[in-house]
Amino acid sequence: MSSDDSFKQLVDAYYAPLYRFALSLARNSADACDLTQQTFYVWATKGSALRDGSKVKTWLFTTLYREFLRGRRRGTRMTAFDDLPPGEEDPLAAEADLALNMDAQLVVEALQEVDDAFRAPLTLFYLEDLPYQEIADMLEVPIGTVMSRLSRGKAQLRAVLAQKETAQKVIPFPHSQRKTS
Amino acid sequence: MNTIEAKFILQARRPDGRDDADPQFAEALAQARRDPALAEWLAREQAFDATVSGKLRAVQPPAGLRDAILAGARMSRPVPFWRRAQVLAMAASVAIIIGLVSTWPVVRPAADVERLALGVMSEVDSDAHHDAMPRPQGALRTLLADSGARLAAGVPFNFDQLKASGCRSLRIGGREVLEVCFERGGEFHLYVARRSDFSGDAEPMFRERGTLASVTWTDAQHAYVLVTGEGAAALRNVF
Numbered sequence: 001m002s003s004d005d006s007f008k009q010l011v012d013a014y015y016a017p018l019y020r021f022a023l024s025l026a027r028n029s030a031d032a033c034d035l036t037q038q039t040f041y042v043w044a045t046k047g048s049a050l051r052d053g054s055k056v057k058t059w060l061f062t063t064l065y066r067e068f069l070r071g072r073r074r075g076t077r078m079t080a081f082d083d084l085p086p087g088e089e090d091p092l093a094a095e096a097d098l099a100l101n102m103d104a105q106l107v108v109e110a111l112q113e114v115d116d117a118f119r120a121p122l123t124l125f126y127l128e129d130l131p132y133q134e135i136a137d138m139l140e141v142p143i144g145t146v147m148s149r150l151s152r153g154k155a156q157l158r159a160v161l162a163q164k165e166t167a168q169k170v171i172p173f174p175h176s177q178r179k180t181s
Numbered sequence: 182m183n184t185i186e187a188k189f190i191l192q193a194r195r196p197d198g199r200d201d202a203d204p205q206f207a208e209a210l211a212q213a214r215r216d217p218a219l220a221e222w223l224a225r226e227q228a229f230d231a232t233v234s235g236k237l238r239a240v241q242p243p244a245g246l247r248d249a250i251l252a253g254a255r256m257s258r259p260v261p262f263w264r265r266a267q268v269l270a271m272a273a274s275v276a277i278i279i280g281l282v283s284t285w286p287v288v289r290p291a292a293d294v295e296r297l298a299l300g301v302m303s304e305v306d307s308d309a310h311h312d313a314m315p316r317p318q319g320a321l322r323t324l325l326a327d328s329g330a331r332l333a334a335g336v337p338f339n340f341d342q343l344k345a346s347g348c349r350s351l352r353i354g355g356r357e358v359l360e361v362c363f364e365r366g367g368e369f370h371l372y373v374a375r376r377s378d379f380s381g382d383a384e385p386m387f388r389e390r391g392t393l394a395s396v397t398w399t400d401a402q403h404a405y406v407l408v409t410g411e412g413a414a415a416l417r418n419v420f
Contacts, residue, residue, distance in 0.1 A: 007251070008251060011247060011250050011251055012247070015242060015246060015247055015250055016241070016242050019242040019243075019246060020237060020238070020240050020242075023240065024237075029243060033242075033243060033246055033249070036242070036246065036250065037246075037249060037250050037253055040250045040253070041253060099229060099232040099233050099236060100232045102236070103236075104236045104237065104239040104240055105240075107233060107236035107237060108236075108237060108240055111233075111237065123237070125193070125195075125230075126230070126233050126234040126237050126238075127234070127237050127238060129195055129197075129234070131195065131199070131200060132193040146193070147189060147190065147192070147193045148189075150192050150193050151188075151189055151192045151193075154192055154229075157233070158229070
C-alpha cells in the first residue's frame with residue numbers, strides 16, 4: 001500500500017471524530033476545520049516518527065488538543081483551570097428527555113458553553129466512547145483530574161441544557177405597533 | 182466508599198459496560214446494587230450520557246473538509262530526503278565524479294599513434310623483450326603462421342580475446358598494449374592496442390630505425406604496430 005493510500009485511510013477513519021472534537025473546543029465550524037486540518041498537517045510532517053501503530057488515534061487527538069491550546073495561548077483568552085467553580089451535585093430527573101428533545105446542533109451549542117477545562121474530556125467521553133485512562137493520556141492530565149472534570153463538566157452541561165430548554169419555551173411577545181395619526 | 186464517591190466514579194463509566202471489570206467501577210457498581218437511590222441515579226445518568234452521545238455523533242463535518250485535508254497534506258508533506266533537490270543534486274554530482282573516475286582512461290586525451298610506434302620499437306630493442314618473446318596460441322597462431330595471410334585488415338580477435346589468449350601485456354604511454362611474436366621466415370612482433378587509447382591517422386605508416394622496420398595502422402577497434410628485424414620488404418610481405 002502506498003503512503004498516499006495509507007494517509008487517505010487515516011483521514012477517512014479519523015477526520016469526522018476529530019472535527020467533532022475540534023468543534024466542541026473551538027466553538028465554531030471554521031476554527032474546527034482549521035484545527036482538524038492542522039492536526040493532519042502535523043501528522044503529515046511528523047507522524048512518521050510514531051512507531052507504535054496502535055497509538056495513532058491517541059496521537060491525533062492529543063495533537064489536536066495541543067494545537068487548540070497553542071492557538072488559545074496566542075489569543076487573549078485564558079482560563080485558570082484550577083480556579084473553576086465546582087459542578088452541580090445531582091442531575092435532574094428529566095434531563096435525558098430534555099436532551100432527547102433537542103436537535104443535535106443545540107446539544108453541540110450547549111457543550112460549547114461548558115468551560116474549556118471540562119469540555120475536552122467531556123467531548124472525548126461522549127464522542128469517542130473512550131475510557132478515562134485514555135482520555136488522561138490524550139489530554140496529558142492525571143486520571144483523577146479527568147474524573148473530576150467529567151463530573152463537573154456533566155453538571156455544567158446539564159445546567160446549560162436546562163437554560164436552553166427554558167429559552168425555547170419562551171414565546172416572544174409581539175411588539176406593539178405605534179399608531180400614527 | 183460512600184454515595185458521593187460512588188457517583189464521582191460512575192460518572193466516568195461508559196454505558197455499554199466495558200468498564201465494569203475495572204476495580205474502581207466494580208466497587209461503585211456493587212454499591213449501586215445495594216442502594217436503590219444510587220441505582221436510580223445511575224440509570225438516569227447513563228440515559229443522559231447515551232442521549233448526549235447520540236446527539237453529538239450526529240454532527241457531520243462540513244462537505245469538502247476531507248478533500249481539503251487530503252489536498253493540504255499532499256502539498257505540505259515533507260519530500261523524502263532522497264527526493265530533495267539538494268540530495269538529488271549531490272547524488273548526481275557524485276555519480277558524475279564516479280563516472281569520470283571509472284572512465285578516466287577513456288576520456289583522458291588519447292596518446293598519438295606515433296607515440297605507440299616509437300614505444301613499440303624501443304620495446305623490441307630492449308633486453309626485456311628478448312627475454313619475453315610470447316608465442317601465439319590456437320586460432321591466432323594458425324592465422325599468423327599462414328604465409329598467405331596479410332595483417333593490414335587487422336586480426337579477427339578483439340582486445341579482450343587477445344588478452345585472454347595469453348598475449349603479453351605491457352604499457353606504452355600509460356596505455357595497455359598486447360604483444361604477440363611469431364615466425365614467418367623471420368621474427369615478427371605484433372602489438373595491439375585499443376583504438377580509443379591512441380589517436381591519429383588511420384593510414385598505414387612505415388618506419389625504419391636501425392635494423393628495425395615497423396608499420397603502424399588502425400581500424401575501428403584497434404591500433405596496430407608490426408615490427409621486424411628482417412627489413413622493410415619482409416615487413417610488407419606480412420602486412
